[in-house]
Amino acid sequence: MTTDRYPAEQVHTKPDDLGMEIIPITDPDDPRIAEYRAIRERDLTGRDHFVAEGEVVLQVLLGSPLCRPVSVMVVEKRLDGLLRRLRGLAPGVVVYSVGQAVIDSVVGFPIHRGILALGRRIASPTPAGLLERAGPKGLVVVLFGIANHDNMGGIFRNAAAFGAQAILLDPTCCDPLYRKAIRVSVGGSLVVPFARFDRADDPIALLERHGFEAVALTPGGAEPLAGLQCEGRVAMLLGSEGPGLPATILSRSRTITIPMAGGFDSLNVATTSGIVLHHLTRTG
Numbered sequence: 001m002t003t004d005r006y007p008a009e010q011v012h013t014k015p016d017d018l019g020m021e022i023i024p025i026t027d028p029d030d031p032r033i034a035e036y037r038a039i040r041e042r043d044l045t046g047r048d049h050f051v052a053e054g055e056v057v058l059q060v061l062l063g064s065p066l067c068r069p070v071s072v073m074v075v076e077k078r079l080d081g082l083l084r085r086l087r088g089l090a091p092g093v094v095v096y097s098v099g100q101a102v103i104d105s106v107v108g109f110p111i112h113r114g115i116l117a118l119g120r121r122i123a124s125p126t127p128a129g130l131l132e133r134a135g136p137k138g139l140v141v142v143l144f145g146i147a148n149h150d151n152m153g154g155i156f157r158n159a160a161a162f163g164a165q166a167i168l169l170d171p172t173c174c175d176p177l178y179r180k181a182i183r184v185s186v187g188g189s190l191v192v193p194f195a196r197f198d199r200a201d202d203p204i205a206l207l208e209r210h211g212f213e214a215v216a217l218t219p220g221g222a223e224p225l226a227g228l229q230c231e232g233r234v235a236m237l238l239g240s241e242g243p244g245l246p247a248t249i250l251s252r253s254r255t256i257t258i259p260m261a262g263g264f265d266s267l268n269v270a271t272t273s274g275i276v277l278h279h280l281t282r283t284g
Contacts, residue, residue, distance in 0.1 A: 022079070025098045028105035033096060035118055036073060036106050048121040050177035052190070054113040055082060060187025062089070067119045067190050069093050075100055075114040082115055119190070121177065127195045127203075130166035131210035138233045139280055140212065141167045141273065142203060144249065145240035147174050153184025154270025155238070160188035162277035167194040168235075170203070204252045207235050214253040215280075216245050217272055221257030225279055228256055236276055241269050 025033055036051060049070070052061050061069055071094040074082055079097050089095070104110050134140060141164050146152050152174055159167055167176070173196070175181065176189035197203055207214050213230055216237040237253055239245035245253075258267060258275060267275075 022095050022097050024076075025073075025096045025102060028102045033073065033098075033106065036116060048124065050119050050121070050182060051179045052117045052119055052187070053111070053115070053179060053183050055085070055115055057182060057187040057190070058115060058117045061117055061119050061190050064187075064190045066123070066193060067121050070118045070120055071096060072118075073098055073103060073106070073116040075103055078114040125193055125195045127168045127197055127201070127206060128210070130168065130193055130195050131206065131212065134165045134210070134212075134233060136232065138212070139164050139277070140233075140235050141277075142170075142207070142214075142235050142237045143167065143173050143239075144170045144237070144245055145172045145243060146238070146269065147172065147240060149174055149178050149181040150184050151241070151268070151270045152176055152178075153181040153189065154268075155273045156181070156185035156188035156192055156194075158188075158270065158274040158277055159192045160185070162274075162281045164192060164236075164277060167192055168203070169194060169196045171197060171199050204249060214249075215276075216250055216253035216255050217258070217276060218244055218250060218255050219257055221255035223254070223256050225256050225258045225276060228279060230280065234280060236273070236280065238269055238273060 023032065028037070035049065050067075052058060058069070058072070061067055069089065072089065073096045076097045076099060079095075083089075083095065098106075103114075103116065107116070131138075131140065139162075141155065141159050143152075143155065146155065146169070153176075156167065156176055169176075176185070176194055182189050197206075204214055210233070212233040212235040214235050214237055215228065215230065218239075237245060237249060239249075256276075258272065260267060
């Protein structure tokens with residue numbers, strides 16, 4: 001889109017060896033950055049594009065086999081330094097140079113990382129497809145009712161750190177590609193494959209059909225985590241803090257508990273995921 005207010009002549013290429021097209025943006029309402037402004041939590045579910053924040057996450061995005069960058073927005077005072085460290089930008093990825101006030105207005109609060117990226121998910125796999133591709137000792141994470149983006153991001157970060165092959169989400173889980181979830185995951189949600197069940201799906205039946213043992217974490221579990229040993233494919237099931245996993249899921253799973261001092265029951269679900277994934281990868 002070009003108008004008198006936003007003429008095409010504003011596009012220029014940096015005179016250096018990077019060979020990138022740099023577009024200066026001086027107005028947060030410029031239509032060329034409309035997708036950055038349009039990304040809000042209420043709009044994200046079911047959409048394949050997302051906004052990533054910061055250089056570390058952008059580096060993860062550049063190496064992701066699941067997603068690709070579409071454009072990058074960089075605060076002008078950091079432009080040269082950042083782009084020289086981000087040589088993996090593919091041809092055709094647009095770079096917008098903006099002032100601090102513009103990027104703050106787009107985000108809705110002061111942002112000091114100096115860089116945003118608009119990305120797109122390359123493919124949207126199915127739960128069955130991800131389970132089929134898991135190895136003979138495949139490890140997947142299955143989430144029910146995780147509505148907090150901090151928890152979602154933390155779980156993806158742990159899944160990436162311990163090599164989980166996929167994460168499956170029930171229909172009530174929040175979007176792993178929401179901006180905050182991506183930030184908390186440090187890019188984990190851009191590299192760990194994930195898929196969402198349909199409301200009509202039977203998650204336990206699907207896991208069993210693909211040879212996965214369902215291991216459900218719950219305070220009232222029948223076995224302590226320390227004694228858990230699994231053979232073959234394993235699915236770690238986690239529910240929301242408070243309600244936990246549905247009774248219909250617990251009754252058909254191997255239930256595991258993490259004993260706590262004095263019976264204290266307040267272990268964060270993301271922390272739980274890290275403890276259990278470490279145990280499963282250590283003993284598997």
